[in-house]
Amino acid sequence: MSLNKEYIKKNFKQKLTSMFAEDINELNKYQYFEALSSVIKDYISKCVKNTNKYYLKSKQKQVYYFSMEFLIGRLLESNLINLGIRDICKDALSELGINLDEVLQAESDAGLGNGGLGRLAACFLDSMASIGIPGHGCGIRYKYGLFEQKIKNGYQVEVPDNWLKNGYVWETRKSEKSVIVKFGGDVQLINENGKLKAIHQNYEPILAVPYDIPVVGYKNNIVNNLRLWSAETIDKDFDFSSFSNGDYLKAVEYKYSVESITQVLYPDDSTEKGKLLRLKQEYFFVSAGLQSIIRRYEKMKLSLDSLDKYIAIHINDTHPSVAIAELMRILIDEKSMSWDEAWRITTNITAYTNHTILTEALEKWPVDMFKKLLPRIYMIIEEINRRFCAKVFDKFNGDLNKVNKMSIISNNNINMAYLSIVGSHSVNGVAKLHTRILKKQELKDFFEFYPDKFNNKTNGITHRRWLIQSNPKLTDLINELIGEKWIKHPLELKNLEGFSNDKSIQDKFQHVKYQNKINLSNFIKQKYNIDVDPDSIFDVQAKRLHAYKRQVLNILNILDLYNRLIENPNLDIIPRTFIFGAKASPGYFLAKQIIKLINSAADKINNDRSIKDKIKVVFLENYDVSLAQKLIPAADISEQISTASKEASGTGNMKFMMNGAITIATLDGANIEIKDAVGNDNIIIFGLTANEVIDLYKNKNYHSRDIFNSDQRVNKILTQLTNGFLGVSNYEFNSIYDNLLFNNDEYFVLKDFAPYVEAQNRINNLYRDKNKWNKMSILNIANSGVFSSDNTITKYANEIWHINKIDFNNKLLEEN
Known part of the structure; x- marks a missing residue:
């Protein structure tokens, strides 16, 4: 049985009739989604039966x-891609006057x-x-x-x-x-x-x-x-x-x-x-x-x-x-x-x-x-x-x-x-x-x-979801340059390295990124009524909200940059859009206060015309897989700034890398392996190492108040948390203030503040050189194949489960 265009059209119309008993033009996008998914599921069910039959028999x-x-x-788009019929479905629905992209958005x-x-x-x-x-x-x-x-x-x-x-x-x-x-x-x-x-x-x-x-x-x-x-x-x-x-x-x-x-x-x-x-x-x-x-x-x-x-x-x-x-x-x-x-x-x-x-x-x-x-x-x-x-x-x-x-x-x-x-x-x-x-x-x-x-x-991460599905324009460009072998053999992405110095190819990669940034800008405007400039640097931190992941370090740097712009609105920086996505556990008060701090800073900064829109701050509500698929392809900077020794691995870092974002990172978790893969020149590393963090805990010789007293920038920012500067009660952010000073800054936010600001300044300078930046981006994509979960699972299978791969060779596609 072939999932060709005529089969899909015929069965789709039959499903609409049997499920809803309405004329096709009277139905909504969700009903189209249900009917199409039902058609695809019917086909998949035959594959399920054949797969199980093979497993049992062999x-x-x-x-x-x-x-x-x-x-x-x-799952609908993922299943269409894995079945190899996304374009066929798009054409079939188009002939019925239905936009597949709109149908895909109806799924929760x-x-x-x-x-x-x-x-x-x-x-x-x-x-x-x-x-x-x-x-x-x-x-x-x-x-x-x-x-x-x-x-x-x-x-x-x-x-x-x-x-x-x-x-x-x-x-x-x-x-x-x-x-x-x-x-x-x-x-x-x-x-x-x-x-x-x-x-x-x-x-x-x-x-x-x-x-x-x-x-x-x-x-x-x-x-x-x-x-x-x-x-x-x-x-x-x-x-x-x-x-x-x-x-x-x-x-x-x-x-x-x-x-x-x-x-x-x-x-x-x-x-x-x-x-x-x-x-x-x-x-x-x-x-x-x-x-x-x-x-x-x-x-x-x-x-x-x-x-x-x-x-x-x-x-x-x-x-x-x-x-x-x-x-x-x-x-x-x-x-x-x-x-x-x-x-x-x-x-x-x-x-x-x-x-x-x-x-x-x-x-x-x-x-x-x-x-x-x-x-x-x-x-x-x-x-x-x-x-x-x-x-x-x-x-x-x-x-x-x-x-x-x-x-x-x-x-x-x-x-x-x-x-x-x-x-x-x-x-x-x-x-x-x-x-x-x-x-x-x-x-x-x-x-x-x-x-x-x-x-x-x-x-590892599946490149089928996080590149092919999330970033079709980038996928098309990669296919144009190195063919499609990389889809089944992701290490083949390495062949992109040969194009990293080609100015015309760099321009193509930059164009794809810019189109993705426009799409995200339009989404932000529509949902939050915030104008963000796609020509600005999209600096993204999207992950679970936890003190060790240090979203607070990010926002302190933003406030420092804002203070510098207040003092000098003509400060020569490339406009920056800082984007956050994060959920805090319902009972985690400190994490929820950090969300409030990010949003308070956003209200203050986004409405201050004196800084000439040089920085914007956006908090994306209800961060989930579908939102990540919009956000990650548009990112220029991937924030991976956890306290060294605290993040087990991270996988967001891999998703951003695979989509051409440049990582700013501590030497924590898989950041180290990303650095090893792309080289020191194609990642921005700062801050304490794991050994230094462990020694500080062991020797108990870190005192956050020393930094508060010696660094005027830190002193000013933390004072602003408690003096009404952000348009809230003087007591609103006491929990954050106390955590950094009276609880001695468990995750060394203030210790890493100065190196982080310096690293952010390096980003500003690097981005000015478009050729250099685009080369870095291409090299990140080219070296991301090693982080495909296909490679990870192969190692689990060989070294832990001792399970062999199977190859159907189409022999189970029997008609029943």
Whole structure:
């Protein structure tokens, strides 16, 4: 079956009729989107069937990627590109008087993630399917996303992200594949034929219902699966007796209690109830996912003793780490396997990616809460810990201090990162620096104990989403210069280097960037009524709002530049547009105040005519995947200014680089590897190194007040935060002021301020030389292929999962 123009037109019109029973001219863009997506999904479903049939028949080893987040963005255009039919669809709809680009904009972003962790998982799934790795995602079908961000009077306001209000065309409910997840209850161990057997009683059963979303590979007929689990009641949605007696709330109370498990991404865990709900979420999708995997495996009629030869489980950060104990439970309690055999299989199957250097971010659960909610799982973790501590005791010659430091259970908490390390055969960091810090500092004891487990896999991004889909003009230019081989082999982008000195080619790249800047300028004007000059430098910082990412350093530099312009409106600088995109966690007060500071500065600066529009500040509301796809292709400068040693990797840095932005960065995370790829002349580095930061923490010889007292610029800016200069109360930004001075500036914002200002001045000078700047931009694009997630996933497959790529060679496209 060929997805040609006539097929698409015919089936599209049929879908419109069957779905809406209206004349084509009476329908809106969203209805066009639903009908077209439905046509494409019908075709994809045949590929799903063929892919699964092949995996089952050939007994392929498969990897299951467990993650709390999958920030997949809009899927229609991505699927059209990967099927190789975007232009065909555009022509087909055009002949019906419909603009495909407008239809694509009707799709909502799926509310399944927050930031880098979730987007990484989405990129990885795309790459697995595109390079032929049998790999699937396992997560939660959240009814509401993290939140939709509104900016009211400069403040972040959170409103529900009801992304499922119109349904979700790409998902398929699989009720027949539902499983039961058990919470609470009592567990007794009895002796049966000389073996201990666990009897779990009085538990609360929750029905886990799977919803499957296809993951389409690039032009290879492979479609893998993202399975998301929804919590439902087993047989009692509605208490009719209570309703009849007038107790209407009680009638539906149980249903809502159960459904709350998959209601919201990341419930506020600052309360006991929030913590409990978060723990329920984690066990819910892990237990459901593992039960489903075992059931599918058993269909192949293979022995459970060989489970590790056919299945790989990857834990994306610690959220799914309870999978280790849950897999042990299934193998021991349900499959009657011995502890030693179950442990061999579990550790061979499981691999763990650590995503954080921040010790406070390593997940821990209170023993009392965990034990009550998951009594059998707690017993298994206790036994894992007992056996592990005995090995530590032996290895380190009875050093009890070492045992206490490394114990999975300590101080009435369960350390989930430690469980992940002990129960996995591989532990990887996500950038070379990150992995080095894990080995030498944060997880030093475990590295000493398990030196062969630790390895590095630097993060990556899918170039199909972040270049081909996001930046079609740049894609066309690259294809014109080096052909299309790079799409399947992204390292081929390196061939662009040969054009970097060609003035006529530089002009073409500059023209593409300028067109993207015009598009973003028009969007900003339409949405925010702010005029921004596409001839100005577009300086962008777009990422989650956190103190260590140092958006506050950026805004302090902007205020310093503003002060210089107030003193001298004729200051010779290239006009600059500073653009921010960021969400702050609802309970993170300091981060939300930084958003207010950015917006207050924007109001002040954007309305000051005396500075002649030389700088503008824009905060883009509700930053998500679709907004990133508008923003990133237009950026001239990529702000990657986290405190060195704090950012595990970053992936935004890679997306901006791939679209020709120049990175201003600290030597943190993957910034170091970007520098190594492009060379010192094509990136702007400033600030403290990781070793210098670590030494400052260790020696405690940094005093932020010294800089406040010695640097007049810093003194002036910080004073302006508290004297009404920004048109707000003198007390509005006390939390930021206190954090920098009275809390001694934990992330060394003031320490790096002067080097950062100097680096910004270098940008101003570099941009004046258009040939130099355009050459830098081309060289960044040319060297970005190494950061394709295709390369990253190839390394995971070869070095951690031990899974081979498959090649359909079109042999599965049988008509059915």
